Amino acid sequence: MTEDKKKLTLVLFSGELDKALAAFNIATTAAAMDKDVTIFFTFWGLNVIKKPGGRVPGTGMLALMNRMNRGGANRLKLSKFNMLGAGTGLMQHFMGRAGLPSLEQMLAMGKQLGVHYIACTTTMGVMGLTEQDFVPEVESFAGAATYLAAADEAGVNLFIS
Amino acid sequence: MTEDKKKLTLVLFSGELDKALAAFNIATTAAAMDKDVTIFFTFWGLNVIKKPGGRVPGTGMLALMNRMNRGGANRLKLSKFNMLGAGTGLMQHFMGRAGLPSLEQMLAMGKQLGVHYIACTTTMGVMGLTEQDFVPEVESFAGAATYLAAADEAGVNLFIS
């Protein structure tokens, strides 16, 4: 990170489509304004950066939880009005009609603009996930101390739950 | 905005009564402490500043989604314990008993104290909403870049999802 850029950090705790879209809209807009942006993905937010169709770690109940929680940016659901997927499909349809990129496209766009994607190692440990379970856009794997060091240098820090 | 005042921004992403109340409690308290306050309403948060009984734009599924999502500050529900409206009515009753203003009163109070209300144009585009769909207290209509410019100048920035 260069010292001259203004910095912004986001904690993405949620794995829901609408909240992830809000996070990436802020992140890519800030990066396009030449800010140095970091997103720290924790808890359900890890779903956003899981490989699509990836492995389901654990056995028994943990496997069940990881299966329900499978993730991948193109599988997320709305936090409201999901309506068995109809609301989610509708949102995606109207985003396209309004000329907005999809979440997967925003993830790639953010990477190109230099957004730093960090996966929370504490949550990974609880859920039995390893570095191989995540998309290659993830830059590093770290805990809360690394996030806090970035937040300390940033003027804007948001928690999206 | 004058340069001498301390600034605070809120992103209100949620359209739920309890979260909107928390946002307006912080906003009006900060404004009464002579801070320059901005609330950026995005996603479901747009419901808080929709005209009560306003039009339901779109056709088919979008109309359905906008109808379920009708908004107006006096129609919001609690995020928990709504209990078919009983919990929400109870909250309003006990707020009144505790001498607290309603959300509609807080919206007007914030306006009088100079709080800046900005509606997110990106979400408006997705949901088919226009400037005429919002209460007159809304000061401007803008996207994430405008929000980020305000956040950059503020010492406290919160995201309420």
Added chain:
Amino acid sequence: MTEDKKKLTLVLFSGELDKALAAFNIATTAAAMDKDVTIFFTFWGLNVIKKPGGRVPGTGMLALMNRMNRGGANRLKLSKFNMLGAGTGLMQHFMGRAGLPSLEQMLAMGKQLGVHYIACTTTMGVMGLTEQDFVPEVESFAGAATYLAAADEAGVNLFIS
């Protein structure tokens, strides 16, 4: 609070286990890094610091709401995948296996590290709660103005809803 320490504030609005864990993970990590940390518990977040098995104030509907909302750090549920308690138990099991402390342990650990716990008096008034309803780790009882004064001095301020 000494003026030399970097400061961090959290608003904990949620009474859900996963969100409280995220808040305490950030708070205890920051305090261990020698930051001056304040958590302001408001709305459902008050549940996290209620005495376990405490009294259920109010009559009729308010008593019902307080009963459903009984709180105590060891009674909280996950915001997702609670599965009648199975998901919550699983999370606690795998946290233990990963060597992580429980929420109750984090609350005590934070206190030892000097984290300031403030209960929101406005919410207490609405819910009919008094100072006797909270665990002794709570340092003070105050409203939004006190929170805002702390946030003004802090470099990192997060709202966990």
